[in-house]
Amino acid sequence: MHLTVRVEGTRLGHTAIFQCPIGFKVNGNANLTCQASGKWSSSVPSCDPVRCPSLVTPGALDEPHVKVMEHNCSYGGRAVFSCAWGYQLVGPPGVECELDGNWSGPVPKCLPIQCSPPVIPVNGHLIQSESAGMDGGRYAVGSLVQFACRGAHVLEGEPSIICTETGYWSHPPPFCKPRCPYLGEPENGAVVPSKFAYEPGDELQVICNPGFESRLEARPKCLADGRWSMPLPQCTIYSEI
Structure with missing residues:
Protein backbone atom coordinates (compact mmCIF):
# COMPACT_ATOMS: atom_id res chain seq x y z
CA MET A 1 0.00 0.00 0.00
CA HIS A 2 3.09 2.26 0.47
CA LEU A 3 1.22 4.35 3.07
CA THR A 4 2.99 5.55 6.24
CA VAL A 5 1.34 7.26 9.22
CA ARG A 6 2.47 9.36 12.15
CA VAL A 7 -0.10 9.17 15.00
CA GLU A 8 -0.08 11.88 17.67
CA GLY A 9 -2.31 9.82 19.94
CA THR A 10 -5.75 8.28 20.26
CA ARG A 11 -7.43 10.84 22.49
CA LEU A 12 -9.93 13.48 21.45
CA GLY A 13 -8.30 16.04 19.15
CA HIS A 14 -5.23 13.98 18.43
CA THR A 15 -4.21 13.70 14.77
CA ALA A 16 -2.92 11.04 12.41
CA ILE A 17 -0.89 12.24 9.44
CA PHE A 18 -0.50 9.96 6.41
CA GLN A 19 2.26 10.17 3.80
CA CYS A 20 3.14 8.38 0.58
CA PRO A 21 6.63 7.64 -0.77
CA ILE A 22 8.11 9.62 -3.65
CA GLY A 23 6.31 8.79 -6.85
CA PHE A 24 2.96 8.36 -5.11
CA LYS A 25 0.32 10.82 -3.95
CA VAL A 26 -2.24 10.64 -1.13
CA ASN A 27 -5.72 9.80 -2.38
CA GLY A 28 -8.06 11.14 0.29
CA ASN A 29 -7.59 13.17 3.46
CA ALA A 30 -3.98 13.02 4.67
CA ASN A 31 -4.79 14.53 8.11
CA LEU A 32 -7.28 12.69 10.33
CA THR A 33 -8.54 13.92 13.73
CA CYS A 34 -9.85 11.85 16.63
CA GLN A 35 -13.42 12.97 17.28
CA ALA A 36 -15.69 12.87 20.34
CA SER A 37 -17.46 9.85 18.86
CA GLY A 38 -14.26 7.89 19.21
CA LYS A 39 -13.85 7.69 15.46
CA TRP A 40 -11.43 9.37 13.09
CA SER A 41 -12.68 12.29 11.02
CA SER A 42 -12.46 10.33 7.74
CA SER A 43 -11.42 6.98 6.36
CA VAL A 44 -7.80 6.02 5.86
CA PRO A 45 -6.47 7.36 2.51
CA SER A 46 -4.55 5.36 -0.08
CA CYS A 47 -1.45 5.94 -2.18
CA ASP A 48 -1.88 6.26 -5.91
CA PRO A 49 1.07 6.43 -8.32
CA VAL A 50 1.84 9.87 -9.75
CA ARG A 51 0.99 9.94 -13.45
CA CYS A 52 1.30 12.75 -15.96
CA PRO A 53 -1.31 13.36 -18.69
CA SER A 54 -1.06 11.00 -21.64
CA LEU A 55 0.48 12.47 -24.77
CA VAL A 56 -0.57 9.66 -27.10
CA THR A 57 -4.34 9.85 -26.80
CA PRO A 58 -6.16 11.41 -29.79
CA GLY A 59 -6.13 15.19 -29.56
CA ALA A 60 -3.45 15.30 -26.84
CA LEU A 61 -0.94 17.01 -29.14
CA ASP A 62 -1.56 20.26 -30.96
CA GLU A 63 1.43 19.68 -33.24
CA PRO A 64 0.41 17.52 -36.22
CA HIS A 65 4.00 16.77 -37.26
CA VAL A 66 5.28 15.70 -33.81
CA LYS A 67 5.78 11.96 -33.24
CA VAL A 68 6.06 10.40 -29.76
CA MET A 69 8.92 7.88 -29.85
CA GLU A 70 8.99 7.01 -26.13
CA HIS A 71 6.15 7.47 -23.63
CA ASN A 72 6.18 6.76 -19.88
CA CYS A 73 3.61 8.70 -17.82
CA SER A 74 4.88 7.47 -14.43
CA TYR A 75 6.85 9.72 -12.10
CA GLY A 76 10.38 10.06 -13.50
CA GLY A 77 9.29 8.66 -16.86
CA ARG A 78 10.10 10.40 -20.12
CA ALA A 79 8.36 11.30 -23.33
CA VAL A 80 10.71 11.56 -26.30
CA PHE A 81 9.72 13.24 -29.56
CA SER A 82 10.74 13.35 -33.19
CA CYS A 83 9.39 15.02 -36.29
CA ALA A 84 7.87 13.77 -39.51
CA TRP A 85 10.05 13.73 -42.63
CA GLY A 86 10.92 17.23 -43.78
CA TYR A 87 10.50 18.80 -40.33
CA GLN A 88 12.87 19.59 -37.45
CA LEU A 89 12.36 19.84 -33.68
CA VAL A 90 12.37 23.26 -32.06
CA GLY A 91 12.81 22.80 -28.33
CA PRO A 92 14.02 19.97 -26.07
CA PRO A 93 13.58 16.50 -27.62
CA GLY A 94 12.05 15.12 -24.42
CA VAL A 95 10.19 15.97 -21.20
CA GLU A 96 10.06 14.23 -17.79
CA CYS A 97 7.09 13.44 -15.57
CA GLU A 98 7.54 15.42 -12.34
CA LEU A 99 6.32 14.85 -8.80
CA ASP A 100 3.35 17.21 -9.16
CA GLY A 101 1.97 15.13 -12.05
CA ASN A 102 2.96 17.63 -14.72
CA TRP A 103 5.47 17.31 -17.52
CA SER A 104 8.73 19.24 -17.08
CA GLY A 105 8.07 21.40 -20.12
CA PRO A 106 5.87 21.93 -23.16
CA VAL A 107 5.81 19.61 -26.14
CA PRO A 108 8.32 20.87 -28.74
CA LYS A 109 7.26 22.13 -32.14
CA CYS A 110 8.10 20.70 -35.53
CA LEU A 111 8.90 23.34 -38.12
CA PRO A 112 9.48 22.64 -41.81
CA ILE A 113 13.09 22.31 -42.94
CA ARG A 179 31.85 28.76 -74.87
CA CYS A 180 32.27 29.27 -78.59
CA PRO A 181 30.25 26.94 -80.83
CA TYR A 182 31.67 24.43 -83.26
CA LEU A 183 31.92 26.12 -86.66
CA GLY A 184 31.87 22.97 -88.74
CA GLU A 185 34.40 21.74 -91.28
CA PRO A 186 35.46 23.98 -94.18
CA GLU A 187 34.92 22.57 -97.65
CA ASN A 188 38.04 20.72 -98.78
CA GLY A 189 39.60 20.93 -95.34
CA ALA A 190 39.41 20.18 -91.64
CA VAL A 191 39.51 22.05 -88.34
CA VAL A 192 42.01 21.32 -85.58
CA PRO A 193 41.09 20.81 -82.80
CA SER A 194 37.58 19.56 -83.50
CA LYS A 195 35.33 19.89 -80.43
CA PHE A 196 31.68 20.39 -79.61
CA ALA A 197 32.46 23.68 -77.85
CA TYR A 198 35.54 25.81 -77.25
CA GLU A 199 36.75 27.75 -74.24
CA PRO A 200 37.84 31.39 -74.40
CA GLY A 201 41.41 31.53 -75.67
CA ASP A 202 41.13 28.45 -77.89
CA GLU A 203 42.28 28.91 -81.48
CA LEU A 204 41.26 27.04 -84.62
CA GLN A 205 43.65 25.90 -87.29
CA VAL A 206 42.30 25.14 -90.75
CA ILE A 207 44.16 22.36 -92.55
CA CYS A 208 43.33 22.17 -96.22
CA ASN A 209 43.31 19.05 -98.37
CA PRO A 210 46.14 18.51 -100.90
CA GLY A 211 45.77 20.99 -103.76
CA PHE A 212 43.96 23.49 -101.58
CA GLU A 213 45.14 26.31 -99.41
CA SER A 214 43.64 28.89 -97.07
CA ARG A 215 43.68 32.52 -98.10
CA LEU A 216 44.20 33.66 -94.49
CA GLU A 217 47.00 32.83 -92.10
CA ALA A 218 45.13 34.25 -89.10
CA ARG A 219 43.37 31.80 -86.81
CA PRO A 220 39.88 32.27 -85.35
CA LYS A 221 40.10 32.77 -81.57
CA CYS A 222 37.34 32.11 -79.03
CA LEU A 223 36.59 35.35 -77.17
CA ALA A 224 35.43 35.81 -73.57
CA ASP A 225 31.87 36.58 -74.65
CA GLY A 226 31.47 33.29 -76.54
CA ARG A 227 32.03 34.75 -80.03
CA TRP A 228 34.74 33.92 -82.54
CA SER A 229 37.20 36.65 -83.47
CA MET A 230 36.68 36.02 -87.18
CA PRO A 231 34.84 33.73 -89.59
CA LEU A 232 36.26 30.32 -90.36
CA PRO A 233 38.81 30.54 -93.20
CA GLN A 234 37.94 28.59 -96.34
CA CYS A 235 40.12 26.32 -98.46
CA THR A 236 40.50 27.28 -102.11
CA ILE A 237 42.28 25.57 -104.97
CA TYR A 238 45.78 26.77 -105.73
CA SER A 239 44.76 28.17 -109.12
CA GLU A 240 42.22 30.47 -107.42
CA ILE A 241 44.76 32.08 -105.08
Whole structure:
Protein backbone atom coordinates (compact mmCIF):
# COMPACT_ATOMS: atom_id res chain seq x y z
CA MET A 1 0.00 0.00 0.00
CA HIS A 2 3.09 2.26 0.47
CA LEU A 3 1.22 4.35 3.07
CA THR A 4 2.99 5.55 6.24
CA VAL A 5 1.34 7.26 9.22
CA ARG A 6 2.47 9.36 12.15
CA VAL A 7 -0.10 9.17 15.00
CA GLU A 8 -0.08 11.88 17.67
CA GLY A 9 -2.31 9.82 19.94
CA THR A 10 -5.75 8.28 20.26
CA ARG A 11 -7.43 10.84 22.49
CA LEU A 12 -9.93 13.48 21.45
CA GLY A 13 -8.30 16.04 19.15
CA HIS A 14 -5.23 13.98 18.43
CA THR A 15 -4.21 13.70 14.77
CA ALA A 16 -2.92 11.04 12.41
CA ILE A 17 -0.89 12.24 9.44
CA PHE A 18 -0.50 9.96 6.41
CA GLN A 19 2.26 10.17 3.80
CA CYS A 20 3.14 8.38 0.58
CA PRO A 21 6.63 7.64 -0.77
CA ILE A 22 8.11 9.62 -3.65
CA GLY A 23 6.31 8.79 -6.85
CA PHE A 24 2.96 8.36 -5.11
CA LYS A 25 0.32 10.82 -3.95
CA VAL A 26 -2.24 10.64 -1.13
CA ASN A 27 -5.72 9.80 -2.38
CA GLY A 28 -8.06 11.14 0.29
CA ASN A 29 -7.59 13.17 3.46
CA ALA A 30 -3.98 13.02 4.67
CA ASN A 31 -4.79 14.53 8.11
CA LEU A 32 -7.28 12.69 10.33
CA THR A 33 -8.54 13.92 13.73
CA CYS A 34 -9.85 11.85 16.63
CA GLN A 35 -13.42 12.97 17.28
CA ALA A 36 -15.69 12.87 20.34
CA SER A 37 -17.46 9.85 18.86
CA GLY A 38 -14.26 7.89 19.21
CA LYS A 39 -13.85 7.69 15.46
CA TRP A 40 -11.43 9.37 13.09
CA SER A 41 -12.68 12.29 11.02
CA SER A 42 -12.46 10.33 7.74
CA SER A 43 -11.42 6.98 6.36
CA VAL A 44 -7.80 6.02 5.86
CA PRO A 45 -6.47 7.36 2.51
CA SER A 46 -4.55 5.36 -0.08
CA CYS A 47 -1.45 5.94 -2.18
CA ASP A 48 -1.88 6.26 -5.91
CA PRO A 49 1.07 6.43 -8.32
CA VAL A 50 1.84 9.87 -9.75
CA ARG A 51 0.99 9.94 -13.45
CA CYS A 52 1.30 12.75 -15.96
CA PRO A 53 -1.31 13.36 -18.69
CA SER A 54 -1.06 11.00 -21.64
CA LEU A 55 0.48 12.47 -24.77
CA VAL A 56 -0.57 9.66 -27.10
CA THR A 57 -4.34 9.85 -26.80
CA PRO A 58 -6.16 11.41 -29.79
CA GLY A 59 -6.13 15.19 -29.56
CA ALA A 60 -3.45 15.30 -26.84
CA LEU A 61 -0.94 17.01 -29.14
CA ASP A 62 -1.56 20.26 -30.96
CA GLU A 63 1.43 19.68 -33.24
CA PRO A 64 0.41 17.52 -36.22
CA HIS A 65 4.00 16.77 -37.26
CA VAL A 66 5.28 15.70 -33.81
CA LYS A 67 5.78 11.96 -33.24
CA VAL A 68 6.06 10.40 -29.76
CA MET A 69 8.92 7.88 -29.85
CA GLU A 70 8.99 7.01 -26.13
CA HIS A 71 6.15 7.47 -23.63
CA ASN A 72 6.18 6.76 -19.88
CA CYS A 73 3.61 8.70 -17.82
CA SER A 74 4.88 7.47 -14.43
CA TYR A 75 6.85 9.72 -12.10
CA GLY A 76 10.38 10.06 -13.50
CA GLY A 77 9.29 8.66 -16.86
CA ARG A 78 10.10 10.40 -20.12
CA ALA A 79 8.36 11.30 -23.33
CA VAL A 80 10.71 11.56 -26.30
CA PHE A 81 9.72 13.24 -29.56
CA SER A 82 10.74 13.35 -33.19
CA CYS A 83 9.39 15.02 -36.29
CA ALA A 84 7.87 13.77 -39.51
CA TRP A 85 10.05 13.73 -42.63
CA GLY A 86 10.92 17.23 -43.78
CA TYR A 87 10.50 18.80 -40.33
CA GLN A 88 12.87 19.59 -37.45
CA LEU A 89 12.36 19.84 -33.68
CA VAL A 90 12.37 23.26 -32.06
CA GLY A 91 12.81 22.80 -28.33
CA PRO A 92 14.02 19.97 -26.07
CA PRO A 93 13.58 16.50 -27.62
CA GLY A 94 12.05 15.12 -24.42
CA VAL A 95 10.19 15.97 -21.20
CA GLU A 96 10.06 14.23 -17.79
CA CYS A 97 7.09 13.44 -15.57
CA GLU A 98 7.54 15.42 -12.34
CA LEU A 99 6.32 14.85 -8.80
CA ASP A 100 3.35 17.21 -9.16
CA GLY A 101 1.97 15.13 -12.05
CA ASN A 102 2.96 17.63 -14.72
CA TRP A 103 5.47 17.31 -17.52
CA SER A 104 8.73 19.24 -17.08
CA GLY A 105 8.07 21.40 -20.12
CA PRO A 106 5.87 21.93 -23.16
CA VAL A 107 5.81 19.61 -26.14
CA PRO A 108 8.32 20.87 -28.74
CA LYS A 109 7.26 22.13 -32.14
CA CYS A 110 8.10 20.70 -35.53
CA LEU A 111 8.90 23.34 -38.12
CA PRO A 112 9.48 22.64 -41.81
CA ILE A 113 13.09 22.31 -42.94
CA GLN A 114 13.77 24.81 -45.70
CA CYS A 115 16.64 25.67 -48.01
CA SER A 116 17.60 29.22 -48.87
CA PRO A 117 17.12 30.30 -52.48
CA PRO A 118 20.05 29.00 -54.55
CA VAL A 119 22.49 31.41 -56.14
CA ILE A 120 21.56 32.03 -59.76
CA PRO A 121 24.67 31.76 -61.92
CA VAL A 122 25.75 34.77 -63.95
CA ASN A 123 24.41 34.40 -67.49
CA GLY A 124 22.04 31.70 -66.24
CA HIS A 125 18.52 31.24 -64.90
CA LEU A 126 16.41 28.78 -62.90
CA ILE A 127 13.96 26.24 -64.24
CA GLN A 128 11.46 25.27 -61.50
CA SER A 129 10.32 21.66 -61.68
CA GLU A 130 9.02 18.99 -59.30
CA SER A 131 8.97 21.58 -56.52
CA ALA A 132 7.72 20.34 -53.15
CA GLY A 133 6.64 23.84 -52.24
CA MET A 134 8.03 27.31 -51.70
CA ASP A 135 7.46 29.58 -48.72
CA GLY A 136 8.59 33.17 -48.82
CA GLY A 137 11.30 32.41 -51.36
CA ARG A 138 12.57 29.41 -49.38
CA TYR A 139 12.28 25.83 -50.61
CA ALA A 140 10.83 22.83 -48.77
CA VAL A 141 12.67 19.52 -48.45
CA GLY A 142 12.44 17.59 -51.71
CA SER A 143 12.21 20.68 -53.91
CA LEU A 144 14.15 20.27 -57.14
CA VAL A 145 15.63 23.20 -59.05
CA GLN A 146 17.16 23.01 -62.51
CA PHE A 147 19.54 25.49 -64.08
CA ALA A 148 20.06 26.63 -67.65
CA CYS A 149 22.46 29.05 -69.28
CA ARG A 150 21.77 31.89 -71.67
CA GLY A 151 23.31 32.48 -75.05
CA ALA A 152 26.79 31.14 -75.76
CA HIS A 153 27.29 29.68 -72.28
CA VAL A 154 27.30 26.11 -71.01
CA LEU A 155 26.73 24.68 -67.53
CA GLU A 156 29.69 23.61 -65.47
CA GLY A 157 28.53 21.61 -62.45
CA GLU A 158 25.27 19.87 -61.52
CA PRO A 159 22.36 20.92 -63.75
CA SER A 160 19.83 20.19 -60.98
CA ILE A 161 19.96 20.27 -57.17
CA ILE A 162 17.57 19.07 -54.43
CA CYS A 163 16.76 20.58 -51.04
CA THR A 164 17.81 17.95 -48.46
CA GLU A 165 16.79 17.26 -44.85
CA THR A 166 19.91 19.07 -43.65
CA GLY A 167 18.48 22.37 -44.87
CA TYR A 168 21.16 22.58 -47.54
CA TRP A 169 21.13 21.86 -51.26
CA SER A 170 22.48 18.53 -52.48
CA HIS A 171 25.16 20.27 -54.58
CA PRO A 172 26.52 23.79 -54.98
CA PRO A 173 24.96 25.76 -57.82
CA PRO A 174 26.71 25.43 -61.18
CA PHE A 175 28.46 28.10 -63.21
CA CYS A 176 27.67 29.33 -66.70
CA LYS A 177 30.92 29.42 -68.63
CA PRO A 178 31.24 31.17 -72.00
CA ARG A 179 31.85 28.76 -74.87
CA CYS A 180 32.27 29.27 -78.59
CA PRO A 181 30.25 26.94 -80.83
CA TYR A 182 31.67 24.43 -83.26
CA LEU A 183 31.92 26.12 -86.66
CA GLY A 184 31.87 22.97 -88.74
CA GLU A 185 34.40 21.74 -91.28
CA PRO A 186 35.46 23.98 -94.18
CA GLU A 187 34.92 22.57 -97.65
CA ASN A 188 38.04 20.72 -98.78
CA GLY A 189 39.60 20.93 -95.34
CA ALA A 190 39.41 20.18 -91.64
CA VAL A 191 39.51 22.05 -88.34
CA VAL A 192 42.01 21.32 -85.58
CA PRO A 193 41.09 20.81 -82.80
CA SER A 194 37.58 19.56 -83.50
CA LYS A 195 35.33 19.89 -80.43
CA PHE A 196 31.68 20.39 -79.61
CA ALA A 197 32.46 23.68 -77.85
CA TYR A 198 35.54 25.81 -77.25
CA GLU A 199 36.75 27.75 -74.24
CA PRO A 200 37.84 31.39 -74.40
CA GLY A 201 41.41 31.53 -75.67
CA ASP A 202 41.13 28.45 -77.89
CA GLU A 203 42.28 28.91 -81.48
CA LEU A 204 41.26 27.04 -84.62
CA GLN A 205 43.65 25.90 -87.29
CA VAL A 206 42.30 25.14 -90.75
CA ILE A 207 44.16 22.36 -92.55
CA CYS A 208 43.33 22.17 -96.22
CA ASN A 209 43.31 19.05 -98.37
CA PRO A 210 46.14 18.51 -100.90
CA GLY A 211 45.77 20.99 -103.76
CA PHE A 212 43.96 23.49 -101.58
CA GLU A 213 45.14 26.31 -99.41
CA SER A 214 43.64 28.89 -97.07
CA ARG A 215 43.68 32.52 -98.10
CA LEU A 216 44.20 33.66 -94.49
CA GLU A 217 47.00 32.83 -92.10
CA ALA A 218 45.13 34.25 -89.10
CA ARG A 219 43.37 31.80 -86.81
CA PRO A 220 39.88 32.27 -85.35
CA LYS A 221 40.10 32.77 -81.57
CA CYS A 222 37.34 32.11 -79.03
CA LEU A 223 36.59 35.35 -77.17
CA ALA A 224 35.43 35.81 -73.57
CA ASP A 225 31.87 36.58 -74.65
CA GLY A 226 31.47 33.29 -76.54
CA ARG A 227 32.03 34.75 -80.03
CA TRP A 228 34.74 33.92 -82.54
CA SER A 229 37.20 36.65 -83.47
CA MET A 230 36.68 36.02 -87.18
CA PRO A 231 34.84 33.73 -89.59
CA LEU A 232 36.26 30.32 -90.36
CA PRO A 233 38.81 30.54 -93.20
CA GLN A 234 37.94 28.59 -96.34
CA CYS A 235 40.12 26.32 -98.46
CA THR A 236 40.50 27.28 -102.11
CA ILE A 237 42.28 25.57 -104.97
CA TYR A 238 45.78 26.77 -105.73
CA SER A 239 44.76 28.17 -109.12
CA GLU A 240 42.22 30.47 -107.42
CA ILE A 241 44.76 32.08 -105.08
